Amino acid sequence: MAARWLRVARLLRRGLAALASRLTSGVHSAWRRSLQLRVVTITLVASSLLVGGFAYLIADKISGILLENAETDVRSRLTNGSEYASKQFNLYSRAEEAQLQDTIDGTVTYLAGGDPTQTSGVVVAITGDNTIGSIAPRSSPEVEVGPLIGAELRSSVAAGNVAHQIRTGVLGGQRTKYLVYGSPVPTRFGQLELYYLVPLARQDATAADARATVVATGVALVILLSLLAALVTRLVVTPVRVAARTAQRLSAGLLDQRMAVNGEDDLALLAASFNQMATNLQRQILRLEEMSRLQRRFTSDVSHELRTPLTTVRMAADLIFSERDGFDPAVARSAELLQAELDRFEELLTDLLEISRFDAGFAVLDAEPTDLVPVVHRVTERLAGLAERVGVTIDLVLPDTPVIAEVDPRRVERVLRNLVGNAVEHGEGRPVRITLGMDESAVAVTVRDHGVGLKPGEEKLVFNRFWRADPSRARQTGGTGLGLSISVEDARLHGGWLEAWGAPGQGAQFRLTLPARAGDRLTTSPLRLVPADAPVPFGGPRHGGLMAIGPVEDVGRAEVIS
Incomplete structure (x- = not known):
């Protein structure tokens, strides 16, 4: 059972990994293909950063203004309250007088607003000798004043300074942030301390509302900017897309395609x-x-x-x-x-x-199942006399079994005759090797000589009509200069490739690759194009010059062994 769940988990991980890979690939492809997506995304990110920074600054500024207003108000009240309390307490010369506590309570109630039953708003406390003397409102025992007046604040006020701090306490069962201001109250019997505790719940709510408003406005602005960027980009990209589609139709041969001209702008x-x-x-x-x-x-x-x-x-x-x-x-x-x-x-x-x-496009392929081994033998027999005259031996590397392919035997024989004839003519008296190979989808023939070879760039010209590597060279075969051009067309008519490799002084090799079944698409060749005996120049590639004649996508799949 554990092994089964382990397999399920492994399959699930593989599925999730494949899904993530497809999503990543899809996003990456959409990002590369869509200019509109890139512009909208960049606008969205940039505007989000700009609006987010602006919203933070605005919200912080609003919070600062609200706190500053609260501090200004409580300082004014604290100054007036200190003067009033000092006048009330200076009537007594000793702390033990009987009416002093009633005066303190009355002063606290008056400074708190005159309503001893209030449960919200400013809390006033008068202390002395490091103890809480009186607190208003007296009917709000749930207000824990002691923790709100910190030791640092009390010591600063006891030293004769007006100080303040922001503390968090419990009001009505909820934690509330308080602005606590303290001031000394000098009397004839010593110093008392007056504290104003102002809840900042209203300021916090106002700041929260301001932040929410700024954020909502910012989000709406970002969305609006994104829509505007999408609209503007669409106005610009749409004509470009139309131009691209029109250009594609023109390249496909539909020469009557045109773009619609609207207005007089760019x-x-x-x-x-x-x-x-x-x-x-x-x-x-x-x-x-x-x-x-x-x-x-x-x-x-x-x-x-x-x-x-x-x-x-x-x-x-x-x-x-x-x-x-x-x-x-x-x-x-x-x-x-x-x-x-x-x-x-x-x-x-x-x-x-x-x-x-x-x-003229009138060439027709007459394909039929053909054994290419006899075709190669016929070509070598026809050129045996020429090879003997110039002192060239022709070596055959052929499979022991028949090599059957659906080809036009007349055209294939003509291609091989041209390739072998050129190899014998330019072989400089050295052996010419013909190799025949096949796999499940293709057959190939290579013709290798060890003559003068091809200079860099000549592999691109060798298939041109009437082109000769050495114009002063006398022809031994009486060729017309059209053989390789016709061979290229024969290869294309089969849906195959005709490729050339060569290096100066190292000879050349031509490879003919044809699909085993007429109409199939070639993807690779059963024989390598670059000979295995090709030397590797010091500091350079082994493949020398290379030219492939065939569909562009097939040229890239030619087997080049570096």
């Missing part, structure tokens, strides 16, 4: 300027889109139109090339060069047509 000027900016952007974007459309159409039309003369030239070139053995050596060499350049020209036209289809 916010109206902001809305008008925003609308003018949106109009200019719309005009510029439409112009660029039209230029891009014309450019794509021009490229497509030129490529198609060149097909016919190219076919005629190809037929004539094939005839000349087949008869080259009967020509002079110089003419025969010219026929070979013509044949090679026609092959390259035909590849260029094919690539241009493919690029134009991507630009």
Whole structure:
């Protein structure tokens, strides 16, 4: 049973901790997202501190004024009472005279207001020889005068001084705060002491009412200031929110979105300027889109139109090339060069047509379950002759089991052909390694060479059209400069990534990652992008240059081992 209650308590603590975490996260998120909340909260805290300090000062000042008035009144009464008592007592020369006590009682009753039955108000006491001589009102035995007249006060008055203090006593069964004033009364038979005990209940009640009024006024003022801050902030924030939503719609391609312009103030000027900016952007974007459309159409039309003369030239070139053995050596060499350049020209036209289809959005993915192991073998077999000519060996690291994925085999083979061809061309005679891997959600192929590598910043340019790391370098493969650009588009069409790593003198590695099932979203890759054998420069990162082509959120998930 104890273990069961322990588990329940542990689960309860976990639930409370999770709830507190969610609340804290929600408050923090609301604080970061809402400008209006921040302004209202800051206004509320600042006004609360200001009004609270002001209310304290006002209440303290009111209490001080009430106490000062009470002290002024009791001092005046004490002065008059001392003079009256002195005149009454100077009629006697000895303390033992029979009428003295009656005179003291009458004097006390007179100084207390003349009503011996009062149970509230000023209490008057006359003492002598450190004893209480007479107290008024005599009908109020519940007033404990002795504790109210402290020893320090009595000693000060006995020394001939007028002194006072604030003490707390019992009046009518309730503890009440008293202002106690004492004054000596000189007589012919010695010195007596006259004390006025003024209850401060009325002053305390008045001060409490004043404090309550000030606090209520302060709370109302703080609430009013908060509402005013919320209203003003809303007036300012609402147009900003409208501008943000309009900007989001504009960024989503809804170029006809505009803000409403109301009035002629600063916010109206902001809305008008925003609308003018949106109009200019719309005009510029439409112009660029039209230029891009014309450019794509021009490229497509030129490529198609060149097909016919190219076919005629190809037929004539094939005839000349087949008869080259009967020509002079110089003419025969010219026929070979013509044949090679026609092959390259035909590849260029094919690539241009493919690029134009991507630009026009007409490219279609023909995905089917495909084993990528034979695809890798076909690519290496096609490039084996080139690798042998440049002295490069191709090493394959392939799984023993089939690697099945829903891909377009023609496009994947084209991507791998471009990657492996570039690695062989730039491999500087060193081995090229092709690695194939997979997990439950993705398949990946890496192509690693040990050539010149990529300089910092070049990994951002390697996928650009017609870009070459060394413009003076002679091509061995007769490439068109569009291979990696087409490969990037093929990877994107699959919903995959094409990423590059490189370091000067350390070679480069390209990684193609594709979802195992068509339409799935990639979150990680089964193969690392940075090679395990990449050296770590002293004082620098190991990953060198890195460029990921794919969705922006996916680039951040690329596995980079530093």
